[in-house]
Amino acid sequence: MSAKRLVPLVLVGAGVLASACSAPPLPQVTFFSVNSTAVTGPSEYCDFQVKKCAADAAAGATLAVPPNKPVQISVPSEIADAAWQVAFKYKVNGQEQQGRSAVFANGERLAYTLELPGAAQLETAEVQRFAGVLTLDPNTGEPQFVIGATWVLSVTGQPG
Numbered sequence: 812m813s814a815k816r817l818v819p820l821v822l823v824g825a826g827v828l829a830s831a832c833s834a835p836p837l838p839q840v841t842f843f844s845v846n847s848t849a850v851t852g853p854s855e856y857c858d859f860q861v862k863k864c865a866a867d868a869a870a871g872a873t874l875a876v877p878p879n880k881p882v883q884i885s886v887p888s889e890i891a892d893a894a895w896q897v898a899f900k901y902k903v904n905g906q907e908q909q910g911r912s913a914v915f916a917n918g919e920r921l922a923y924t925l926e927l928p929g930a931a932q933l934e935t936a937e938v939q940r941f942a943g944v945l946t947l948d949p950n951t952g953e954p955q956f957v958i959g960a961t962w963v964l965s966v967t968g969q970p971g
Contacts, residue, residue, distance in 0.1 A: 860944060882936060893913050893941055942957045
């Protein structure tokens with residue numbers, strides 16, 4: 812093989828090795844409502860045993876969602892392979908309310924549609940992936956799973 816051919820092969824091989832050592836990208840969540848989509852990485856992300864954690868204050872998505880319109884949420888298998896849920900805040904007649912979806916079991920589903928009652932206005936929705944760690948609830952003493960990662964949607968107002 813000529814020296815001219817060897818140099819490009821060495822450079823390509825070095826690039827493959829360098830990319831093999833970099834960490835894989837963190838999973839992203841997609842939120843969709845009224846013909847608009849927002850995608851975000853996690854605001855907080857821990858491994859399943861909560862030994863390595865990172866926070867990203869710049870993470871989060873915004874989306875215009877009118878009152879009484881659903882938000883469809885899609886998660887990749889990296890999230891759905893653990894138990895997860897959606898926590899949300901909304902207003903009805905000026906009163907702030909909170910809610911949670913059911914907890915979805917490992918591998919159960921990759922999507923959820925958040926629908927609010929009546930003329931409620933969604934304010935935030937947060938996908939929460941559970942970690943494989945239990946703690947005790949300080950109020951009840953009951954065991955509870957730790958939230959290991961979160962993806963946050965903030966609602967801006969009506970689409971313009």
